C-alpha cells in the first residue's frame with residue numbers, strides 16, 4: 192500500500208474521513224507517491240534545478256544537492272495536519288535517497304511562511320502513522336463520527352450525519 196501525504200493529512204484531520212477515502216478508492220490522488228518516485232528517478236541525478244508540482248499543492252524544487260519543498264495553504268485552521276503532511280514528504284524523499292531537504296509552508300493570504308524541520312523523533316512518529324493508516328484501511332467499519340465544527344464543511348457530511 193502506498194501511503195500518501197494526503198492520507199497523512201486526513202489522518203490528522205479525521206480518521207473517519209481517512210477511512211472513507213481509503214475505502215472509496217480514488218486512483219488519481221492515490222498515485223501521488225508514484226509520481227514522486229518517478230520524479231526522484233528523473234531528477235535526483237540531474238545538475239539542473241527543476242520544479243515539480245505534486246497534487247496541485249506541493250512544489251518541490253530539486254537543487255543540486257537536495258530539495259526544497261513548498262506547500263501552499265490558504266489558512267492555518269488545520270495547521271498541524273499540514274505540517275505532518277510536509278514532514279511526511281520530507282521523510283519519504285529522504286528514505287528514497289534525496290538528502291538535505293528543506294521545507295516550508297507558505298500562507299500567501301496571510302503573507303506568512305513557516306519553516307518545517309524533520310527531526311529524528313518525527314521519523315518514528317511517521318513510521319507509526321504509516322502502520323496506523325494501514326490498520327484503518329483494514330477496518331470493517333469507519334471510526335466514530337467526530338462531531339467537530341468543521342464537519343459541516345466536510346465532503347462526507349451526508350454520510351456521517353444524514
Ligand code: SF4
Nearest residue numbers: 205208337342345351
Ligand atoms: S463529517 Fe466530520 S466525522 Fe464525518 S468524515 Fe467529515 S470530518 Fe469526519
